[in-house]
Amino acid sequence: MHEEVQAVYGIIGNPVSHSLSPVMHNTAFKALEVNAVYKLFPLEKIELEDFFESMRDENSPIFGLNVTVPYKEDVIPYLDVLTPLAQKLGAVNTIMVNHERKLIGYNTDAPGFIAHLKELGFNTEGKRIAILGAGGSCRAILGTLCMIPERPESIKIYNRTESRLQSLIQDLGERIDLSNVEPVLNVEDLNIELADLLINTTSVGLKAEDPILIPEDMLHSSLTVYDLIYRPKETTLLRMARKVGAKTANGLNMLYYQGVLSLQHWANIELSDDIKIQMKKAIERELSNDRK
Numbered sequence: 001m002h003e004e005v006q007a008v009y010g011i012i013g014n015p016v017s018h019s020l021s022p023v024m025h026n027t028a029f030k031a032l033e034v035n036a037v038y039k040l041f042p043l044e045k046i047e048l049e050d051f052f053e054s055m056r057d058e059n060s061p062i063f064g065l066n067v068t069v070p071y072k073e074d075v076i077p078y079l080d081v082l083t084p085l086a087q088k089l090g091a092v093n094t095i096m097v098n099h100e101r102k103l104i105g106y107n108t109d110a111p112g113f114i115a116h117l118k119e120l121g122f123n124t125e126g127k128r129i130a131i132l133g134a135g136g137s138c139r140a141i142l143g144t145l146c147m148i149p150e151r152p153e154s155i156k157i158y159n160r161t162e163s164r165l166q167s168l169i170q171d172l173g174e175r176i177d178l179s180n181v182e183p184v185l186n187v188e189d190l191n192i193e194l195a196d197l198l199i200n201t202t203s204v205g206l207k208a209e210d211p212i213l214i215p216e217d218m219l220h221s222s223l224t225v226y227d228l229i230y231r232p233k234e235t236t237l238l239r240m241a242r243k244v245g246a247k248t249a250n251g252l253n254m255l256y257y258q259g260v261l262s263l264q265h266w267a268n269i270e271l272s273d274d275i276k277i278q279m280k281k282a283i284e285r286e287l288s289n290d291r292k
């Protein structure tokens with residue numbers, strides 16, 4: 001008997017073991033009754049080229065990918081087409097293989113982040129925002145904050161590697177109005193004490209032994225602190241923020257919103273509320289199983 005080949009989806013990155021995307025998408029596949037599986041693909045940078053080459057093979061079972069740290073920019077040269085948003089941001093977190101096995105790059109991080117900010121009731125118009133980082137996730141966050149109609153008053157941004165921040169500003173600035181954006185050379189100049197929103201887009205906090213980027217005394221109760229990291233569910237930064245009475249949010253719901261958008265691209269359907277709820281419950285359940 002001929003068994004239909006199972007379609008494979010997955011996430012590439014390094015590290016990827018913390019990712020909740022497999023449980024989210026495998027839950028959706030089961031609910032949709034499709035013969036597909038979502039896997040983790042931990043890859044070294046040197047393996048990217050061969051990986052993408054093999055995806056173009058007509059016998060490859062892979063039909064879609066998510067991309068996480070640190071490859072959201074690195075994957076671009078291997079793709080055939082970028083959506084206008086991914087092109088503008090210079091970052092891709094979702095890849096679809098079309099019927100000609102051409103690789104299409106999307107950015108669903110940016111709309112996912114905005115959807116979560118809306119859910120939190122945070123209106124960015126006229127607000128002062130401080131951002132940590134200058135990587136692939138940061139491109140989506142900074143770019144989208146500069147494109148939405150609710151324009152922030154100011155966005156100050158700091159990154160450990162100054163040259164990477166400078167090239168991010170230069171590159172994004174060619175396509176997006178960054179006139180309210182100021183790169184700074186140290187965290188003190190982020191003026192967090194005057195800010196409304198602090199966003200961590202770095203990978204600092206994923207591991208327990210990671211450094212602390214912001215001294216506790218810069219945080220305050222009229223601040224909202226948003227950490228893109230969702231595992232651990234409360235990073236050291238979020239714990240410090242909670243202690244001083246700041247509002248806090250981790251990246252779990254951004255993961256959820258971007259995941260819904262990714263799956264809608266892959267499947268070319270609008271997901272029903274029922275499927276979306278199952279996806280959300282699956283990641284919440286998985287996270288609640290983690291030890292504190």
Ligand code: ATR
Pocket residue numbers: 068069070071072073132133134135136137138159160161164201202203204211
């Ligand atoms: P992503 O795709 O998630 O954005 P990335 O492109 O690798 O991942 O970016 C990681 C971000 O975390 C960068 O801003 C990086 O700073 P550098 O440009 O200086 O590398 C930041 N980051 C990672 N480890 C860090 C650390 N120990 N201290 C400060 N920043 C760090």
